[in-house]
Amino acid sequence: MTQQLTGAQIVFKVLEDHNVEYIFGYPGGAVLPLYDELIHHKKIKHILVRHEQGAGHAAEGYARSSGKPGVVIVTSGPGATNMVTALTDAYMDSIPLVCISGQVPTHLIGTDAFQECDTTGITRPCTKHNWLVKDIKDLPLILHKAFHIATSGRPGPVLVDIPKDVQFQKTKYIKKEQAIKIFPKTDVKIEENEIQKIAELIFKAKKPIIYSGGGVINSGEKACQLTQEFAKITGFPITSTLQGLGAYPGDDNQFLGMLGMHGTYEANNAMHDCDLMINIGARFDDRITGKIDKFSPKSKKIHIDIDPSSINKIIKVDHAVVGDVGKVLNKLISVLNKKYPNFKKSNKASISKWWEQINKWREKDSLFFEQGNKILKPQYAIKRLYELTKNRDTFITTEVGQHQMWAAQYYKFTKPKRWMTSGGLGTMGFGLPAAIGVQLANPGKLVVDIAGEASILMNMQELSTAVQYRLPIKIFIINNQYMGMVRQWQELLHDKNYSQSYTEALPDFVKLAEAYGAIGIRATNPDELDEKIKEMIDSPKPVIFDCIVKQNENCFPMIPSGKAHNEMILGPSEKKDNKITKEGKVLV
Amino acid sequence: MSKSLSAYSVENKKEKTEKHIMVVWVDNESGVLTRVAGLFSGRGYNIETLAVAQVDDAKHISRITITTEGTNSVVDQIKAQLLKLIPVHKVASFQINNKSILRELALVKIIGNKKNLEKAKKICNSFKTEYLDTTKSSFIVELNSTRSEIDRLIKELKPYGVASIARTGPLIMSKGSEITQINKGKIL
Numbered sequence: 001m002t003q004q005l006t007g008a009q010i011v012f013k014v015l016e017d018h019n020v021e022y023i024f025g026y027p028g029g030a031v032l033p034l035y036d037e038l039i040h041h042k043k044i045k046h047i048l049v050r051h052e053q054g055a056g057h058a059a060e061g062y063a064r065s066s067g068k069p070g071v072v073i074v075t076s077g078p079g080a081t082n083m084v085t086a087l088t089d090a091y092m093d094s095i096p097l098v099c100i101s102g103q104v105p106t107h108l109i110g111t112d113a114f115q116e117c118d119t120t121g122i123t124r125p126c127t128k129h130n131w132l133v134k135d136i137k138d139l140p141l142i143l144h145k146a147f148h149i150a151t152s153g154r155p156g157p158v159l160v161d162i163p164k165d166v167q168f169q170k171t172k173y174i175k176k177e178q179a180i181k182i183f184p185k186t187d188v189k190i191e192e193n194e195i196q197k198i199a200e201l202i203f204k205a206k207k208p209i210i211y212s213g214g215g216v217i218n219s220g221e222k223a224c225q226l227t228q229e230f231a232k233i234t235g236f237p238i239t240s241t242l243q244g245l246g247a248y249p250g251d252d253n254q255f256l257g258m259l260g261m262h263g264t265y266e267a268n269n270a271m272h273d274c275d276l277m278i279n280i281g282a283r284f285d286d287r288i289t290g291k292i293d294k295f296s297p298k299s300k301k302i303h304i305d306i307d308p309s310s311i312n313k314i315i316k317v318d319h320a321v322v323g324d325v326g327k328v329l330n331k332l333i334s335v336l337n338k339k340y341p342n343f344k345k346s347n348k349a350s351i352s353k354w355w356e357q358i359n360k361w362r363e364k365d366s367l368f369f370e371q372g373n374k375i376l377k378p379q380y381a382i383k384r385l386y387e388l389t390k391n392r393d394t395f396i397t398t399e400v401g402q403h404q405m406w407a408a409q410y411y412k413f414t415k416p417k418r419w420m421t422s423g424g425l426g427t428m429g430f431g432l433p434a435a436i437g438v439q440l441a442n443p444g445k446l447v448v449d450i451a452g453e454a455s456i457l458m459n460m461q462e463l464s465t466a467v468q469y470r471l472p473i474k475i476f477i478i479n480n481q482y483m484g485m486v487r488q489w490q491e492l493l494h495d496k497n498y499s500q501s502y503t504e505a506l507p508d509f510v511k512l513a514e515a516y517g518a519i520g521i522r523a524t525n526p527d528e529l530d531e532k533i534k535e536m537i538d539s540p541k542p543v544i545f546d547c548i549v550k551q552n553e554n555c556f557p558m559i560p561s562g563k564a565h566n567e568m569i570l571g572p573s574e575k576k577d578n579k580i581t582k583e584g585k586v587l588v
Numbered sequence: 589m590s591k592s593l594s595a596y597s598v599e600n601k602k603e604k605t606e607k608h609i610m611v612v613w614v615d616n617e618s619g620v621l622t623r624v625a626g627l628f629s630g631r632g633y634n635i636e637t638l639a640v641a642q643v644d645d646a647k648h649i650s651r652i653t654i655t656t657e658g659t660n661s662v663v664d665q666i667k668a669q670l671l672k673l674i675p676v677h678k679v680a681s682f683q684i685n686n687k688s689i690l691r692e693l694a695l696v697k698i699i700g701n702k703k704n705l706e707k708a709k710k711i712c713n714s715f716k717t718e719y720l721d722t723t724k725s726s727f728i729v730e731l732n733s734t735r736s737e738i739d740r741l742i743k744e745l746k747p748y749g750v751a752s753i754a755r756t757g758p759l760i761m762s763k764g765s766e767i768t769q770i771n772k773g774k775i776l
Contacts (some may be wrong), residue, residue, distance in 0.1 A: 066743045124623060124632050129674040132618070149674060309668035312661065322775055398725050 004170040007136055007162060008033040011100060012041045014143040017176040020071050020583045022047055022062060022440055024055035026270050028075025028103025029115060047440065050461035052079050054433040056086020057459070061141070061437025064420040065395055067220060068152050069096035070437065076102045077115030080161070081122065086425060088126040088323040090157040091547030092424025093243060094218055096150040099127075105165035106134055119161045128156035144179035144469055154184045154307040155233035157220055157324070160565050190323045190331055198278075198302050198319050199335045202345060205276035207299075207354045211259065211288075214243030214324050215281020215305060215476060217416045223326030224416045227280060230329055233336060235347055237358055239267035241282050242408055243423045250412030252436070253514035256358065257367075260288040262405040265366035265568055266358055268557075271296055272565035280304045280412035281325040284314040285424070294564030304328045327511055366557040367409055376526055378403065378478045382410040382450065385476060388533050394418065395438045395447045399431040402484035402555045407450040429458030435473040436466055446474070446537060453479040453506055453546075462513075466542040467517045474536050475544045477509060480551045488554045493561070513544035524545040561587040603659035607636075609682045609690070609760045609767070610666065615675040616642045616650040623673050624652055633658065633666055637757025649677065653759050659757040664776045671772050682760050692758040694738045699726045700749030708748040715741050726751070734758075 005013065012036055015023065024047045027035045038046055049055040051076045059070025072089075074083050080101045090097045104113040120132045129149050131142045139162070146158045202208065210231060216223050224247045231238045231254055236247050239259040248255055257264035259271055268290075271277065277299045282288070289295045292314065301317040303310070304325055309319040321328050336343060371380040382403075396411055397420040398404040404421055413419050420438055422430040431449040439447045449456075458476055468472050478484075486501040510520030519541050523532040527548075536543045557568045562584025590757040614620045621640060628635050642648065656666065663681050682688050698708045705727065712719075712729045715737065722726040731741055733754045735758055742753060762768070 119623070120619060124619070125626055186773075307672070308773060309665065309672055311668075311775050313665055313668075316661075320775055322773065 002172050006037075006170050006175050007139055007167040008037040010139050010171070010173055011143065011162070011167075012037050012044065013045055013173055014140065014147070014176070015071065016041065016126035017144075020044055020069075022437075023071045024058045024062070024437070025073035026052050026055060026075065026079060028079050028102065030076035030104060030164045031073055031079075031100075031167075033164065034073060034100070034102070036242045045197065045335040046073075047436070047465065048480060049433065049436075051459065051464050052082035053085050053103070053215055053429070054436075054459050054462040054465065056083050056097070056099070057089070057427070057430050058440075058462070058465075059090040059097050060086060060090050060313070060430075061397060061420050062441045063090075063095050063097060063433030064434070065417050066441040067096050067417065068262075068441075069147060069155075072097060072099045074099065074101050075115065076104055076119065077117045079115075080119040081117060083159075084122060084126060087123055087157045087427075089422050089425040089427045091126050091128070094155050094214060095157065096155035097149050098159060098416045099159040101159060101161045102167070103132065103161045106163045107165070109163065119159070123159050126157070127159050130161065132161045132163075133161065133166055133566075134302070136166050136171045139166065139171065140174040144174070144176055145183065146474040148180065148183050154215075169404040182354065188323050190328055191321055192331075194321050195318050195328070195331050195335050196339075198321070198332060198371055201276055201300055201302065201319070201337050202278070202336065203340050205236075206350060207274045207357075208276040208278065208351065209235075209236070209256075209270045209274040210236050210238040210278045210280060210566045211271065211282055212238060212244045212247055212280040213241040213282025216244055216247040217281075217357055219281065219306075219325040221416065223281075223324070223329060226326055226329040226333065230333055233333065233344055235344075235351060236278070237270055237355070239263070239271065241285065241288055241423075242421060244282060245349070245419045246413035246416045247406060249414040251414060256362075258408050258573065259565075260285075261290070262409065262555055262557065263559075264399075264409075265364045265557055266361035267571060268559065268568055269361045270358055274299045277301045279305075279317070281305060283307075283310045286314075289314065290559045290567075291564045292560055296565070321419060342455040364570065366568070370571035371526055373526060376523065376529065376547065378406055378480065378547075378553055379410055379468040380526065381476075381478060381523075381529060381549060382406050384529055385448065385450070385533055387409045388530065389448070389537065393445050395420070395435075395442055395445055397421065397434040397447070399447045399449070399451045399458075400426045400428045401452045401455060401486075402480075402488065402553075403450055403452045403455075403478040405485075405555045406478070407515050411450075428452075430455075432456060432459050432473075432475060433462045433465075435475070436462060436469075438472055439466075439471040439473050440469070447472075448461065448474045448476050450474055451477045452484060453477050453481065454483045454503060457507075462514070463516045463542060463544070464520055471542060472540055473542050474539075475542070476536070477546050478510070478549055479506075479546055480549050480553065481506060482551060484553075485555070487552070491552075491554065493580055509544050509546035513542075516542075516546060518542040520544050520546065522548065524548045544548070560584060574579060603661060605647040605657055605659055607655065607657055607684055608663045609684065609758060610654045610656060610663075610670070611680045611682070612652040612654065612670055613677040613679075613768075614650050614652060614673075615677070616648040619650070619673055619676045620650070623675065624654075624670065627669055627673065628654070628656070628666070631666075631669065633662070636647045639757045639759055653757065655758060667776050671774075676772070678768055678770045678772065680762075683760070686763075687755060688709045688760050690734055690758050690760050691732060692735050692738055694731050694742070695720070695728055695752075695754040696731070696742060696745060696750060697726060697728045697752040698745060698749050699751040701725075708745055711741070711744045711748070717741070
């Protein structure tokens with residue numbers, strides 16, 4: 001007779017089969033059998049967080065920076081509900097997570113037992129798929145399937161809910177290799193015809209733009225190289241979404257900077273005026289498009305995406321190819337090379353006028369700011385952080401708000417998977433736990449969480465995790481004492497009614513760092529900034545860097561609500577003659 | 589009114605809204621109906637009628653028939669979203685026209701005095717109905733027909749003591765030799 005394993009043993013067998021190095025978790029009544037088993041698996045390291053949401057974001061940070069799925073274990077009831085934000089965040093940004101949750105024993109399900117909740121019911125809309133395993137015989141296959149679904153196609157989070165009694169029951173184990181055989185193939189056939197048509201459009205384009213997104217990064221390093229190759233062959237200008245930063249080097253001349261609500265003047269105007277838009281792995285998110293009916297009115301649009309439901313969801317496109325970005329680009333490049341061997345040489349002339357126009361937009365210098373000699377400007381702080389860290393392999397996470405946008409604008413990423421930010425869901429409190437996951441996946445590298453003083457307090461407790469595991473993450477707080485983006489919207493859209501956006505009683509972040517066993521540094525003026533940033537970088541311990549900045553600085557440029565790409569506000573002097581309409585006011 | 593697909597499509601051009609019938613082939617497993625129904629409610633689509641039953645006992649496949657209303661692009665989006673659900677095998681959408689067969693079952697209970705019952709029966713006899721239960725003071729009639737035909741029967745019976753109505757919602761099947769092919773992972 002073959003050996004029978006318990007449910008808990010099977011969970012760890014599967015984790016080993018899938019080469020899981022870290023699990024992020026928090027114990028509780030319904031997962032104790034799993035925690036008993038942990039000790040027998042030395043290859044798998046458990047990271048004890050301080051709150052389950054922290055476990056979720058740490059796993060996301062791990063996944064976003066390594067390309068491997070993040071694994072989380074939480075207990076039933078509150079353990080599972082605390083995971084909901086992280087699951088939703090991962091779902092919105094297509095991040096592979098496998099969450100294993102404990103559940104009350106099967107005979108108690110539905111009785112309102114202690115720490116019972118309908119976990120699969122609650123997480124159904126925020127996972128790619130989830131399972132409640134009521135029969136031990138189903139467990140091995142479901143767990144393998146969970147990894148398969150989380151990582152294949154458009155990645156995303158999955159959850160497996162395992163009742164406590166099932167964790168004790170025994171069954172025969174099924175190996176990964178055996179399980180994979182029975183899963184349906186996810187590879188889709190790339191439409192050759194469409195590729196041919198797209199190549200023709202590329203050849204003919206006079207005012208083209210490449211608009212790349214997180215899909216390129218998700219597809220992997222190869223896809224990023226191919227995107228760069230594609231840009232080099234065509235000579236086309238390229239812009240990127242928030243999620244896609246790093247797929248194309250941010251300091252390259254063909255790169256126009258980020259597009260969208262807080263994108264650069266040149267990127268947004270080029271999107272508006274182009275005659276050919278090539279969307280590679282982006283989803284026409286509302287932060288990107290601005291007003292839909294004024295979105296790039298004169299262009300032919302091409303969309304390359306792995307998810308068929310992304311095609312024509314928001315913007316109707318002229319040509320679409322469903323498939324892995326890397327594979328599609330590979331094909332497109334070989335078709336271009338074959339069909340138009342002299343394209344690289346001849347093309348420069350045909351789009352030279354377009355580049356002239358783009359350079360005129362560039363001259364506006366939409367990211368310009370003036371740093372006086374007294375109060376620190378947030379933009380300056382991030383720019384200095386960039387200058388002082390750009391020569392080493394640095395990983396940046398962020399919270400959500402103004403600091404996040406400034407980080408996206410002023411920190412130039414030259415490699416993929418160096419920029420981990422909550423884009424779709426916009427989760428304040430994401431950056432610190434994410435930095436923990438990033439540091440684990442990238443030991444010895446510099447990991448900085450660019451934070452706001454409001455966001456950081458949402459998952460502050462995770463500093464304790466960083467200290468416990470000696471993870472020298474740096475928390476760079478842009479401290480303006482306001483929920484800056486809320487304050488900015490109140491100023492621009494709500495008659496300067498700064499309702500509840502000011503934080504009256506902030507902690508002393510230097511002392512707070514010390515209380516946690518980390519190091520606290522404060523900078524208050526431009527003269528001391530560089531020296532203090534260096535001190536932060538050189539510190540072998542986790543650091544909270546409290547950067548006191550100008551309180552009412554706004555994040556520009558900005559496409560105001562309900563406006564189009566060519567209706568940007570460039571700075572404070574301009575906003576008066578660009579009134580936001582009633583319709584615009586209701587938008588988020 | 590056209591459905592706004594994004595917060596930013598304030599002045600989107602109005603597309604025509606029409607009735608569509610979606611057929612979804614799913615694994616008959618626990619929670620699958622909530623996945624489908626939750627997708628509709630979560631994305632703001634409407635379910636007007638719903639009919640579900642297992643149609644393949646060996647493979648445990650259920651066929652879900654949903655009537656919804658929307659523009660063509662909304663219906664395409666619903667289909668694409670449905671196809672992303674793991675237990676969904678294939679999805680078809682039909683418009684109500686002569687290319688497909690539509691059938692709905694209704695049971696109607698009439699309670700009344702002899703005179704009213706007789707009048708009601710006379711109406712029932714003018715439709716293709718079947719009597720399933722008859723007492724001195726009541727009867728139950730079955731009609732298996734199109735929605736509009738059933739609507740008409742109920743409307744005519746109303747004055748004579750309709751006590752209870754049960755309807756299944758429509759089922760639909762394409763005419764001729766065509767069937768829906770697996771369309772997971774395709775652009776619609």
